[in-house]
Amino acid sequence: MALTLNHLFAVIMLSGAFSLVSAMLFVVMDAVDVAFTEAAVGAGISTVLMLSTMALTVRVQKKTKRQIIFPVLVVFLVGILLIYGTLDMPSFGSFDSPAQMHLGSKYLQITYKDMGIPNVVTAILASYRGYDTLGETVVVLTAGLGVILLLSDLKKRKNRD
Amino acid sequence: MTMSGDMDSYYLSFIYGHLPYWLFIILMLSGLFIVVSRGNLIKKIVGLNIFQTSVFMFYISIGKISGGTAPILLDKAAGKTDVLYSNPLPHVLILTAIVVGIATTALGLALIIRIREEYNTIEEDEILEMDTQAYRAKNKDNAFEIET
Numbered sequence: 001m002a003l004t005l006n007h008l009f010a011v012i013m014l015s016g017a018f019s020l021v022s023a024m025l026f027v028v029m030d031a032v033d034v035a036f037t038e039a040a041v042g043a044g045i046s047t048v049l050m051l052s053t054m055a056l057t058v059r060v061q062k063k064t065k066r067q068i069i070f071p072v073l074v075v076f077l078v079g080i081l082l083i084y085g086t087l088d089m090p091s092f093g094s095f096d097s098p099a100q101m102h103l104g105s106k107y108l109q110i111t112y113k114d115m116g117i118p119n120v121v122t123a124i125l126a127s128y129r130g131y132d133t134l135g136e137t138v139v140v141l142t143a144g145l146g147v148i149l150l151l152s153d154l155k156k157r158k159n160r161d
Numbered sequence: 162m163t164m165s166g167d168m169d170s171y172y173l174s175f176i177y178g179h180l181p182y183w184l185f186i187i188l189m190l191s192g193l194f195i196v197v198s199r200g201n202l203i204k205k206i207v208g209l210n211i212f213q214t215s216v217f218m219f220y221i222s223i224g225k226i227s228g229g230t231a232p233i234l235l236d237k238a239a240g241k242t243d244v245l246y247s248n249p250l251p252h253v254l255i256l257t258a259i260v261v262g263i264a265t266t267a268l269g270l271a272l273i274i275r276i277r278e279e280y281n282t283i284e285e286d287e288i289l290e291m292d293t294q295a296y297r298a299k300n301k302d303n304a305f306e307i308e309t
Contacts, residue, residue, distance in 0.1 A: 091178025
């Protein structure tokens with residue numbers, strides 16, 4: 001859909017809907033915290049940011065004169081390689097896969113003793129991996145600074161022109 | 162019961178167990194296709210988001226255990242026993258990745274606004290064409306200077 005539509009408003013709204021559906025999928029796969037964040041950030045903030053960008057730039061896409069063959073070739077090649085890579089993986093939902101054997105179950109055992117809160121994801125995010133989250137806030141700060149530097153004096157420049 | 166029946170059920174369970182991964186990969190490829198084949202920069206960002214979200218789905222699917230539930234300790238808080246929980250580690254990882262993803266999206270969109278200010282278009286084809294023309298014009302000037 002996002003391929004053929006020329007009106008960017010429709011494209012952006014569909015992308016927001018996609019985020020919402022993916023949040024539902026996260027709930028199905030037991031990742032409630034991720035679903036919450038995806039619904040708030042992916043469907044909410046990201047859609048608003050894209051809409052404001054569209055309002056500041058253009059609303060309709062122009063027809064492209066690009067060749068379609070090269071992208072199709074690249075996509076097929078990557079797809080074949082990735083699907084070949086999944087052939088060795090354990091089945092979806094299996095309880096004895098390598099990912100389940102080591103740290104995950106350990107955190108499930110020790111979290112309540114250590115923290116006293118029942119939500120394991122929050123405990124790991126804010127406490128066991130607190131420095132990770134600190135680094136994440138640094139990344140967000142850097143991105144925010146970049147946005148401010150890029151967009152500051154936007155009005156001033158516009159008036160000068 | 163024959164050998165072939167066993168083989169058939171083995172293949173079926175293999176396909177059933179790997180189909181979610183393949184669907185996520187196909188979704189990821191559609192995002193990649195949008196990024197590579199479309200010239201509009203906002204559409205490229207949308208494609209990048211689709212790509213990203215499908216990678217998140219893939220990671221979360223690795224942590225899923227059939228019959229498991231969300232990693233919120235019911236047995237401690239609500240007195241239930243013998244609850245199977247999905248792996249919380251991919252969830253933590255992806256929570257961080259979502260927030261970093263929105264930061265990069267915001268930066269990309271700011272760049273698009275800046276590009277539009279400079280070039281007055283957000284189509285990649287036109288930007289490349291303008292760059293080529295500017296480059297040619299500059300080189301022509303240089304050649305002229307050398308001649309005189």
